[in-house]
Amino acid sequence: MIAALFQYQFLQNAVIASILASIVCGVIGVIIVEKKLIMMSGGIAHTSYGGVGLGYLLGFEPIFGALFISILAALGIGYIKRKGGTRSDVVIGLFWSLGMALGIMFIAMMPGYPPDLTSYLFGNILSVTRSDLYFMACFTLIIVLVVAVLFNYWKAYLFDDEFASIIGIKTGFLEYLLFVLIAISVVVLIRVVGIILVLALFTAPTAIAGLMAKSLKLRMVLSIIIGGLFCFLGLWISYALNVASGASIVILSSVGYLLAYCASSIRIGKKIKG
Template identity: 70%
Template sequence: MIKAIIEYQFLQNAVLAGFLASIVCGIIGVIIVEKKLVMMSGGIAHTSYGGVGLGYLLGFEPILGAFIFSIGAALGIGFIKRKGGARTDVVIALFWSLGMALGILFISLMKGYPPDMTSYLFGNILSVTKSDLYFMVVLTTVVAFTIIALFHDWKAYMFDDEFASIIGIKTAFLEYLLLLLVAMTVVVLIRVVGIILVLSLLTAPAAVSENFSNKLKGRIIYAVIFGNIFCFAGLWISYITNMASGASIVILSVLCYLLCYGVRFANNRRKINKIENVEAN
């Protein structure tokens, strides 16, 4: 496959896309898993489908439409969540359904044959273009720089947001900013694993990293590493088996998480049994 990567531009684009996706999913994934914002991220991701449909209908880049809708969903969900008056899970479900419905509506309004939406729904890392890569580079840089620049504030916000507010950290600003970063991350991942599968790549590397480090910095580093492993191994499996790239990446990441969970569960049971035996004796 290395020879093929050297020869073919589309494989080079795929490798770069996987690398960029691994960076953002490792950084943002750890934070949303810790803050229990996984379903909110799913709502933002699925709302972006409306932007994809609007892009096709009006003739501009669909990924740009996905970006606009993701940002709008992030700000809308965040505003309603902070102001209260409605249950967050209900709001997420409504945005989730609205985005998918608008996407279907916009596509149905197009004249002629409708476009193939499979790559946006389920991802196709092999179809990433140079313009997609440029867009992904910009978003990845913004996400990484924002997290690094405010790293200590993020640590305080993640582990005790009430204490962070007391010591003067603007937690409302951080919450809105986090949702915007999630929206950007979703857009980066759409071309790799698709709207429907995006949650797996956001959560699996972060969940696996919990087994290797308790510190925020360490977990982010491990999550980025595992994200790269999942993307490149999934790309290789896709290349040799002609399997959909997004599906292969997601299946591999989920299997790895289940393996880590099984090992941790077995170790915990062994420790409990050992303690019970000591107490019995």
């Protein structure tokens, strides 16, 4: 694959996409796991399918439709969650189902043969185009800059949002901003692992990093490195065996976390016995 990397543009695009995806997962994934927003992230991801279907129906780029619907869903879920009118898991479940249903309906309303949505559902990193990379790079930069500029505020918010509110930090603004960043991150990752599998890439590298470090900044750095490793290995397996890239990356991520968890449990058990 190394030799082919210098010959084929699509492999070069895939490698760059892997790097961008790992940065997004490392930065946002840590916050998602720390604030226990994994299921909410899944709800936003699945809602984006409605935007993909809308893009195909109206004739514009589906990824922009996914971005628009994802942000609307993130703000809607966040608003209802903060108002406390109903349980957040109920709201997430409804948005989750609604987004998928809308996507199916919009595709069914299209004239002619329906498009192949496999790459949006399960990802296909080998099909990433140069325009996809520009899109991913732009939003990855936005995510990194927002988190970096407000890093101390994020630390206070993650540690104790009530305390952060008392000392004057606008936690409501941070929470809505976080939901929007999650929506953007989902769209960045769609082309890599797809809507269905995006949760694994958000959580597995971050969970492994959490077993290795306590510092927020160090966990983000480790998560980026681990996520990049999974993406590269998944890409290699996908290219060598001609299998789905998204599935390869997710399987590696899941197995990697299970091995790391077992190793951590054994190490802790030895310390207790010692």
